[in-house]
Amino acid sequence: MASLKELKDRIGSVKSTQKITKAKQMVAAAKLRRAQAAAEAGRPYATRLGAVMAALAGKVSGDSAPKLLAGTGSDKRNLLVVVNTDKGLCGGLNSNLVKAAKLKASELLAEGKEVEFYLIGKKGRAPIKREFASMIGGGFDTSTVKTPGFEEADAIAAELIGMFADDTFDVAHLIYPTFQSALVQDPTVNQLIPVPSPEASEDSGAVVEYEPGEEEILEELLPRYVKTQLFGALLEREASEQGASMTAMDNATRNAGDLIKDLNIEYNRRRQAAITTELIEIIAGAEAL
Amino acid sequence: MPLHFELVTPAKQVRSEDVHMVVVPGSEGEFGVLEGHAPFMSTIRDGAVQVYKTEGAAPEVIEVRGGFAEVGENGLTVLAEHVEA
Numbered sequence: 001m002a003s004l005k006e007l008k009d010r011i012g013s014v015k016s017t018q019k020i021t022k023a024k025q026m027v028a029a030a031k032l033r034r035a036q037a038a039a040e041a042g043r044p045y046a047t048r049l050g051a052v053m054a055a056l057a058g059k060v061s062g063d064s065a066p067k068l069l070a071g072t073g074s075d076k077r078n079l080l081v082v083v084n085t086d087k088g089l090c091g092g093l094n095s096n097l098v099k100a101a102k103l104k105a106s107e108l109l110a111e112g113k114e115v116e117f118y119l120i121g122k123k124g125r126a127p128i129k130r131e132f133a134s135m136i137g138g139g140f141d142t143s144t145v146k147t148p149g150f151e152e153a154d155a156i157a158a159e160l161i162g163m164f165a166d167d168t169f170d171v172a173h174l175i176y177p178t179f180q181s182a183l184v185q186d187p188t189v190n191q192l193i194p195v196p197s198p199e200a201s202e203d204s205g206a207v208v209e210y211e212p213g214e215e216e217i218l219e220e221l222l223p224r225y226v227k228t229q230l231f232g233a234l235l236e237r238e239a240s241e242q243g244a245s246m247t248a249m250d251n252a253t254r255n256a257g258d259l260i261k262d263l264n265i266e267y268n269r270r271r272q273a274a275i276t277t278e279l280i281e282i283i284a285g286a287e288a289l
Numbered sequence: 290m291p292l293h294f295e296l297v298t299p300a301k302q303v304r305s306e307d308v309h310m311v312v313v314p315g316s317e318g319e320f321g322v323l324e325g326h327a328p329f330m331s332t333i334r335d336g337a338v339q340v341y342k343t344e345g346a347a348p349e350v351i352e353v354r355g356g357f358a359e360v361g362e363n364g365l366t367v368l369a370e371h372v373e374a
Contacts, residue, residue, distance in 0.1 A: 041301040048297060048368055052330070052359060150299050150370070211317050211331035217357065220332050224356075224370070231299050 004274065007267045011260060018256035024089055025249035032182065032242035038147075039179060039235040046228050053225055055208075056218045057197050066215070068161070068222040071194035072170045077114045079137070079169040080105060081160065081192060083176035083233045084124030085241040086143040091248030093177060093185055093240060094123040100187035101175050105132060116169060120156065121237070138163070147238065153231035160230075161223055164193050176233035177240035182247050185240035192229055195222055292324040293364030294340065296351065298372050303351075304340075311365055312339040312348070313358045322358075322365045329360040338367060 002010070057069060082101045084094050101124070105115045117132065119125055119139040129136060140156050142148040160172060172193040177185040210217055291307035312321045314336030322329075333356055339348035352373035359366045 038300070042299055044302050045297045045299045045368060048359075048366060052357075052368075153299075208328040208330055211315060211329070217330060217332055221357070228299060 004267070004270055007263060007270065011263045011267065014256055014259050014263065018253055018260065021249045021252040021256060025246055025253060028242045028246040028249060032239065032246055035235070035239040035242050036179070039232075039239045042232060042235050046232055049221070049225055049228055053195070053221060056214060056221065057195075060214050060218050066219050066222055068164070068193060068226070069195050069197065069218070072167070074170045075113070077116070077169045077171070078108050079116050079118055079160075079163070079172040079193075081118045081120065081172055081174045081230075082124050082128070083174070083237050084119065084121035085237060086122045087241070088123060089248065090241050090245040091251075093244040095127070096185075097175060097177060097187045098124055098127045100189060101128065102131060104173060104175065104189055105135075118160070118172075120234075137168075142234070148234045150227075150231055153227050153234055156230050157223060157227035160193065161226060169193075174229060174233055176236055179236050179239040179243055182243040185244055190229070192226060195225055290324045292322060292326075295364065295366045296338070296353075296372065297366065297368050298370065303372050308340050309343050309346070310341040311367075312341075313365075313367060314338065314353075315358065322360055326360045326365070328362075330357065332357045333367070333369070 057065075060066075060069075080101055082097065084097055088094070101117070105117075108115050115132070116135050116137040117128055118137055119128065120142060122141070122143055125136075125139070138159065140152070140159070142152055145152065163169060164172070171191065174190045174192040176188055176190075178188045179185055291309060292311065294304060294306060294308045294311050295302070296304040310321055310323050312319055313331070314334055315331040316334045317331070319336075320329075320331070333353065335354045336352070338351045338353050340351065341348050353367065353369035354371040354373075356367065356369035359368070
Protein backbone atom coordinates (compact mmCIF):
# COMPACT_ATOMS: atom_id res chain seq x y z
CA MET A 1 0.00 0.00 0.00
CA ALA A 2 1.45 3.31 -1.10
CA SER A 3 1.55 5.96 1.54
CA LEU A 4 -0.14 9.32 1.15
CA LYS A 5 3.14 11.02 0.42
CA GLU A 6 4.02 8.49 -2.27
CA LEU A 7 0.68 9.06 -3.93
CA LYS A 8 1.23 12.79 -3.88
CA ASP A 9 4.65 12.43 -5.47
CA ARG A 10 3.21 10.18 -8.13
CA ILE A 11 0.59 12.79 -9.02
CA GLY A 12 3.31 15.40 -9.26
CA SER A 13 5.40 13.25 -11.57
CA VAL A 14 2.49 12.45 -13.91
CA LYS A 15 1.64 16.14 -14.01
CA SER A 16 5.10 17.11 -15.16
CA THR A 17 5.05 14.35 -17.78
CA GLN A 18 1.78 15.75 -19.02
CA LYS A 19 3.34 19.17 -19.35
CA ILE A 20 6.10 17.75 -21.53
CA THR A 21 3.78 15.81 -23.80
CA LYS A 22 1.53 18.83 -24.17
CA ALA A 23 4.43 21.06 -25.13
CA LYS A 24 5.70 18.49 -27.64
CA GLN A 25 2.22 18.22 -29.12
CA MET A 26 1.99 21.95 -29.68
CA VAL A 27 5.46 22.11 -31.19
CA ALA A 28 4.59 19.25 -33.55
CA ALA A 29 1.36 20.94 -34.59
CA ALA A 30 3.21 24.10 -35.52
CA LYS A 31 5.94 22.22 -37.35
CA LEU A 32 3.44 20.02 -39.14
CA ARG A 33 1.93 22.98 -40.92
CA ARG A 34 5.34 24.02 -42.22
CA ALA A 35 6.35 20.50 -43.21
CA GLN A 36 3.08 19.97 -45.03
CA ALA A 37 3.52 23.20 -46.97
CA ALA A 38 7.04 22.14 -47.92
CA ALA A 39 5.82 18.74 -49.09
CA GLU A 40 3.15 20.37 -51.22
CA ALA A 41 5.56 22.93 -52.67
CA GLY A 42 7.83 20.13 -53.82
CA ARG A 43 5.15 18.34 -55.77
CA PRO A 44 5.05 20.38 -59.04
CA TYR A 45 8.72 19.66 -59.70
CA ALA A 46 8.30 15.94 -59.16
CA THR A 47 5.22 15.80 -61.39
CA ARG A 48 6.91 17.71 -64.21
CA LEU A 49 10.01 15.60 -64.00
CA GLY A 50 7.93 12.44 -64.05
CA ALA A 51 6.07 13.61 -67.15
CA VAL A 52 9.26 14.47 -69.01
CA MET A 53 10.78 11.15 -67.97
CA ALA A 54 7.79 9.28 -69.31
CA ALA A 55 7.98 11.08 -72.65
CA LEU A 56 11.70 10.43 -73.01
CA ALA A 57 11.85 6.88 -71.70
CA GLY A 58 9.33 5.83 -74.33
CA LYS A 59 11.68 7.08 -77.06
CA VAL A 60 14.97 5.78 -75.73
CA SER A 61 14.78 2.06 -75.16
CA GLY A 62 16.54 -1.12 -76.01
CA ASP A 63 20.30 -1.35 -75.95
CA SER A 64 20.95 2.36 -75.99
CA ALA A 65 19.10 2.95 -72.72
CA PRO A 66 21.33 4.10 -69.86
CA LYS A 67 22.12 1.64 -67.10
CA LEU A 68 20.07 3.55 -64.55
CA LEU A 69 16.97 2.87 -66.62
CA ALA A 70 17.73 -0.57 -68.00
CA GLY A 71 19.29 -2.06 -64.84
CA THR A 72 22.16 -4.52 -64.64
CA GLY A 73 20.17 -7.33 -66.15
CA SER A 74 19.89 -9.16 -62.85
CA ASP A 75 17.81 -8.67 -59.72
CA LYS A 76 19.80 -10.77 -57.29
CA ARG A 77 21.37 -8.19 -55.03
CA ASN A 78 18.83 -5.89 -53.45
CA LEU A 79 19.42 -2.72 -51.53
CA LEU A 80 16.69 -1.53 -49.20
CA VAL A 81 16.88 2.18 -48.56
CA VAL A 82 14.88 2.74 -45.38
CA VAL A 83 13.94 6.27 -44.40
CA ASN A 84 13.34 6.59 -40.67
CA THR A 85 13.09 9.61 -38.44
CA ASP A 86 15.91 10.87 -36.23
CA LYS A 87 13.79 11.52 -33.18
CA GLY A 88 11.32 9.43 -31.30
CA LEU A 89 8.10 10.44 -29.58
CA CYS A 90 6.15 9.86 -32.75
CA GLY A 91 4.05 6.81 -31.95
CA GLY A 92 4.23 3.77 -34.16
CA LEU A 93 5.67 5.55 -37.18
CA ASN A 94 9.15 4.07 -36.99
CA SER A 95 8.08 0.62 -35.93
CA ASN A 96 5.65 0.52 -38.86
CA LEU A 97 8.45 1.48 -41.23
CA VAL A 98 10.77 -1.12 -39.79
CA LYS A 99 8.01 -3.70 -40.04
CA ALA A 100 7.50 -2.90 -43.73
CA ALA A 101 11.25 -3.07 -44.34
CA LYS A 102 11.56 -6.43 -42.58
CA LEU A 103 8.60 -7.80 -44.50
CA LYS A 104 10.17 -6.78 -47.80
CA ALA A 105 13.53 -8.18 -46.71
CA SER A 106 12.11 -11.57 -45.74
CA GLU A 107 10.15 -11.66 -48.98
CA LEU A 108 13.31 -11.11 -50.99
CA LEU A 109 15.30 -13.56 -48.87
CA ALA A 110 12.63 -16.19 -49.38
CA GLU A 111 13.09 -15.76 -53.11
CA GLY A 112 16.76 -16.56 -52.64
CA LYS A 113 18.00 -13.03 -53.17
CA GLU A 114 20.59 -11.06 -51.31
CA VAL A 115 19.52 -8.12 -49.20
CA GLU A 116 21.44 -5.17 -47.90
CA PHE A 117 20.16 -2.19 -45.95
CA TYR A 118 20.96 1.46 -46.40
CA LEU A 119 19.55 3.40 -43.47
CA ILE A 120 18.58 7.03 -43.47
CA GLY A 121 17.67 8.41 -40.05
CA LYS A 122 18.63 7.12 -36.63
CA LYS A 123 15.55 5.34 -35.41
CA GLY A 124 15.60 2.39 -37.77
CA ARG A 125 19.11 1.28 -36.95
CA ALA A 126 18.59 -0.59 -33.68
CA PRO A 127 15.51 -2.68 -34.56
CA ILE A 128 16.84 -3.66 -37.99
CA LYS A 129 20.23 -4.49 -36.54
CA ARG A 130 18.61 -6.87 -34.07
CA GLU A 131 17.35 -9.08 -36.85
CA PHE A 132 19.59 -8.45 -39.83
CA ALA A 133 22.85 -7.42 -38.19
CA SER A 134 25.07 -8.71 -40.97
CA MET A 135 23.15 -7.01 -43.74
CA ILE A 136 23.47 -3.39 -42.78
CA GLY A 137 25.56 -1.67 -45.38
CA GLY A 138 25.81 2.07 -45.45
CA GLY A 139 23.70 4.79 -44.02
CA PHE A 140 23.19 8.49 -44.03
CA ASP A 141 22.94 10.65 -40.95
CA THR A 142 20.36 13.39 -41.30
CA SER A 143 20.37 14.37 -37.64
CA THR A 144 23.10 16.96 -38.09
CA VAL A 145 20.86 19.36 -39.97
CA LYS A 146 17.66 20.87 -38.67
CA THR A 147 15.50 20.24 -41.71
CA PRO A 148 16.96 17.88 -44.31
CA GLY A 149 16.63 19.53 -47.71
CA PHE A 150 17.77 19.12 -51.24
CA GLU A 151 21.46 19.07 -50.38
CA GLU A 152 20.98 15.97 -48.26
CA ALA A 153 18.92 14.31 -51.00
CA ASP A 154 21.69 15.24 -53.40
CA ALA A 155 24.34 13.63 -51.22
CA ILE A 156 22.32 10.45 -50.68
CA ALA A 157 21.53 10.13 -54.37
CA ALA A 158 25.18 10.66 -55.30
CA GLU A 159 26.24 7.91 -52.90
CA LEU A 160 23.58 5.48 -54.11
CA ILE A 161 24.30 6.12 -57.77
CA GLY A 162 28.01 5.73 -57.03
CA MET A 163 27.33 2.37 -55.37
CA PHE A 164 25.24 1.35 -58.37
CA ALA A 165 27.99 2.38 -60.77
CA ASP A 166 30.49 0.34 -58.70
CA ASP A 167 28.19 -2.61 -59.17
CA THR A 168 27.46 -3.27 -55.49
CA PHE A 169 23.76 -3.89 -56.01
CA ASP A 170 21.27 -4.58 -58.81
CA VAL A 171 18.02 -3.19 -57.48
CA ALA A 172 17.32 -0.52 -54.88
CA HIS A 173 14.01 -0.13 -53.11
CA LEU A 174 13.03 2.97 -51.22
CA ILE A 175 10.95 2.54 -48.06
CA TYR A 176 9.49 5.72 -46.62
CA PRO A 177 6.32 6.94 -44.93
CA THR A 178 3.69 8.69 -47.04
CA PHE A 179 1.89 11.37 -45.17
CA GLN A 180 -1.87 11.07 -45.58
CA SER A 181 -3.11 12.82 -42.48
CA ALA A 182 -2.00 13.42 -38.93
CA LEU A 183 -3.54 10.05 -38.09
CA VAL A 184 -2.40 7.98 -41.06
CA GLN A 185 1.14 7.63 -42.40
CA ASP A 186 1.53 4.53 -44.51
CA PRO A 187 4.93 2.98 -45.17
CA THR A 188 5.49 2.86 -48.93
CA VAL A 189 7.88 0.64 -50.84
CA ASN A 190 9.04 1.95 -54.22
CA GLN A 191 11.63 0.76 -56.64
CA LEU A 192 14.29 3.44 -56.86
CA ILE A 193 17.04 2.00 -59.07
CA PRO A 194 16.78 1.02 -61.87
CA VAL A 195 14.25 3.75 -62.46
CA PRO A 196 10.97 1.98 -63.19
CA SER A 197 9.99 2.73 -66.76
CA PRO A 198 6.98 4.96 -66.56
CA GLU A 199 3.96 4.34 -68.74
CA ALA A 200 5.07 5.71 -72.07
CA SER A 201 2.58 8.34 -73.02
CA GLU A 202 2.67 9.01 -76.72
CA ASP A 203 0.45 12.02 -76.45
CA SER A 204 0.42 14.96 -78.80
CA GLY A 205 2.55 13.34 -81.45
CA ALA A 206 4.24 16.69 -81.95
CA VAL A 207 7.83 16.37 -83.01
CA VAL A 208 9.96 17.52 -80.13
CA GLU A 209 13.48 18.69 -80.77
CA TYR A 210 16.12 17.69 -78.29
CA GLU A 211 19.30 19.51 -77.49
CA PRO A 212 21.74 17.77 -77.11
CA GLY A 213 20.33 14.33 -78.06
CA GLU A 214 17.54 12.39 -76.38
CA GLU A 215 19.96 9.98 -74.77
CA GLU A 216 22.14 12.73 -73.35
CA ILE A 217 19.14 14.41 -71.82
CA LEU A 218 17.88 11.15 -70.38
CA GLU A 219 21.32 10.43 -69.01
CA GLU A 220 21.23 13.71 -67.14
CA LEU A 221 17.64 13.34 -66.15
CA LEU A 222 17.84 9.95 -64.46
CA PRO A 223 20.14 10.92 -61.56
CA ARG A 224 17.98 13.97 -61.11
CA TYR A 225 14.91 11.80 -60.94
CA VAL A 226 16.48 9.58 -58.27
CA LYS A 227 17.40 12.70 -56.34
CA THR A 228 13.88 14.04 -56.55
CA GLN A 229 12.49 10.74 -55.30
CA LEU A 230 14.78 10.89 -52.28
CA PHE A 231 13.97 14.52 -51.67
CA GLY A 232 10.27 13.70 -51.80
CA ALA A 233 10.82 10.89 -49.31
CA LEU A 234 12.61 13.25 -46.94
CA LEU A 235 9.79 15.77 -47.17
CA GLU A 236 7.19 13.08 -46.57
CA ARG A 237 9.17 11.82 -43.62
CA GLU A 238 9.27 15.28 -42.11
CA ALA A 239 5.52 15.74 -42.44
CA SER A 240 4.82 12.21 -41.22
CA GLU A 241 7.04 12.60 -38.20
CA GLN A 242 5.32 15.77 -37.09
CA GLY A 243 1.87 14.37 -37.81
CA ALA A 244 2.51 11.14 -35.94
CA SER A 245 4.14 13.01 -33.11
CA MET A 246 1.18 15.34 -32.77
CA THR A 247 -1.28 12.45 -32.59
CA ALA A 248 0.85 10.40 -30.21
CA MET A 249 1.43 13.32 -27.88
CA ASP A 250 -2.24 14.23 -27.92
CA ASN A 251 -3.06 10.72 -26.76
CA ALA A 252 -0.32 10.81 -24.15
CA THR A 253 -1.59 14.10 -22.77
CA ARG A 254 -5.10 12.73 -22.52
CA ASN A 255 -3.92 9.52 -20.83
CA ALA A 256 -1.92 11.52 -18.34
CA GLY A 257 -5.04 13.57 -17.58
CA ASP A 258 -7.05 10.40 -16.90
CA LEU A 259 -4.33 9.02 -14.71
CA ILE A 260 -4.13 12.23 -12.69
CA LYS A 261 -7.88 12.16 -12.16
CA ASP A 262 -7.82 8.57 -10.89
CA LEU A 263 -4.84 9.24 -8.65
CA ASN A 264 -6.51 12.32 -7.19
CA ILE A 265 -9.64 10.35 -6.28
CA GLU A 266 -7.49 7.67 -4.69
CA TYR A 267 -5.50 10.31 -2.82
CA ASN A 268 -8.59 12.03 -1.43
CA ARG A 269 -10.16 8.76 -0.39
CA ARG A 270 -7.01 7.74 1.43
CA ARG A 271 -6.74 11.09 3.16
CA GLN A 272 -10.37 10.86 4.30
CA ALA A 273 -9.76 7.35 5.62
CA ALA A 274 -6.74 8.56 7.60
CA ILE A 275 -8.76 11.40 9.16
CA THR A 276 -11.58 9.04 10.05
CA THR A 277 -9.17 6.61 11.70
CA GLU A 278 -7.63 9.40 13.71
CA LEU A 279 -11.05 10.61 14.90
CA ILE A 280 -12.07 7.14 15.95
CA GLU A 281 -8.86 6.83 17.94
CA ILE A 282 -9.44 10.12 19.74
CA ILE A 283 -13.08 9.32 20.54
CA ALA A 284 -12.18 5.85 21.75
CA GLY A 285 -9.46 7.36 23.92
CA ALA A 286 -11.86 9.91 25.43
CA GLU A 287 -14.49 7.26 26.14
CA ALA A 288 -11.99 5.09 27.97
CA LEU A 289 -11.36 7.80 30.55
CA MET B 290 -0.42 36.27 -77.15
CA PRO B 291 1.87 36.06 -74.14
CA LEU B 292 4.08 33.13 -73.36
CA HIS B 293 3.29 31.12 -70.27
CA PHE B 294 6.49 30.72 -68.27
CA GLU B 295 7.04 28.46 -65.29
CA LEU B 296 10.17 28.17 -63.21
CA VAL B 297 10.10 25.27 -60.78
CA THR B 298 12.66 24.08 -58.23
CA PRO B 299 12.38 21.06 -55.94
CA ALA B 300 11.62 23.38 -53.04
CA LYS B 301 8.90 25.43 -54.65
CA GLN B 302 7.33 26.90 -57.74
CA VAL B 303 9.28 30.11 -58.23
CA ARG B 304 7.40 31.60 -61.16
CA SER B 305 4.21 30.95 -63.02
CA GLU B 306 3.26 33.89 -65.15
CA ASP B 307 2.61 35.18 -68.65
CA VAL B 308 5.55 36.99 -70.21
CA HIS B 309 6.65 38.19 -73.61
CA MET B 310 9.92 36.33 -74.05
CA VAL B 311 12.37 34.28 -72.04
CA VAL B 312 16.03 33.74 -72.89
CA VAL B 313 17.31 30.43 -71.51
CA PRO B 314 20.99 29.45 -71.18
CA GLY B 315 20.87 26.10 -72.97
CA SER B 316 23.84 23.77 -72.72
CA GLU B 317 24.54 24.30 -76.42
CA GLY B 318 23.89 28.01 -76.44
CA GLU B 319 21.32 30.51 -75.32
CA PHE B 320 17.93 30.45 -76.92
CA GLY B 321 14.97 32.78 -76.73
CA VAL B 322 11.45 31.45 -76.44
CA LEU B 323 8.45 33.37 -77.74
CA GLU B 324 4.83 32.33 -77.90
CA GLY B 325 4.25 29.59 -80.46
CA HIS B 326 7.75 28.09 -80.22
CA ALA B 327 8.04 24.56 -81.59
CA PRO B 328 8.19 21.77 -79.00
CA PHE B 329 11.72 21.69 -77.73
CA MET B 330 13.71 20.28 -74.89
CA SER B 331 17.18 21.12 -73.73
CA THR B 332 19.42 20.76 -70.74
CA ILE B 333 20.63 24.05 -69.34
CA ARG B 334 23.95 25.17 -68.00
CA ASP B 335 24.44 27.37 -64.97
CA GLY B 336 23.61 30.89 -65.93
CA ALA B 337 21.01 33.58 -66.09
CA VAL B 338 17.45 33.20 -67.32
CA GLN B 339 16.30 36.51 -68.74
CA VAL B 340 12.62 37.23 -68.52
CA TYR B 341 11.16 39.96 -70.74
CA LYS B 342 7.79 40.89 -69.30
CA THR B 343 6.85 42.99 -72.32
CA GLU B 344 8.45 43.71 -75.66
CA GLY B 345 11.41 46.02 -75.28
CA ALA B 346 11.30 46.06 -71.49
CA ALA B 347 14.46 45.56 -69.46
CA PRO B 348 14.88 41.86 -68.71
CA GLU B 349 14.54 40.42 -65.25
CA VAL B 350 17.55 38.19 -64.57
CA ILE B 351 17.22 34.99 -62.55
CA GLU B 352 20.32 32.93 -61.86
CA VAL B 353 19.68 29.20 -62.17
CA ARG B 354 21.84 26.14 -61.66
CA GLY B 355 21.39 22.68 -63.10
CA GLY B 356 18.26 21.51 -64.80
CA PHE B 357 16.52 21.61 -68.12
CA ALA B 358 13.96 23.54 -70.11
CA GLU B 359 10.93 22.22 -71.90
CA VAL B 360 8.83 24.02 -74.45
CA GLY B 361 5.44 22.48 -75.04
CA GLU B 362 1.94 23.43 -76.01
CA ASN B 363 1.36 25.19 -72.74
CA GLY B 364 4.45 27.31 -72.73
CA LEU B 365 7.93 27.11 -71.32
CA THR B 366 8.85 25.21 -68.20
CA VAL B 367 12.27 25.52 -66.64
CA LEU B 368 13.11 22.89 -64.05
CA ALA B 369 16.12 24.09 -62.10
CA GLU B 370 17.83 22.58 -59.11
CA HIS B 371 18.79 25.90 -57.59
CA VAL B 372 17.57 29.41 -58.12
CA GLU B 373 19.50 32.33 -56.79
CA ALA B 374 17.07 34.91 -55.55
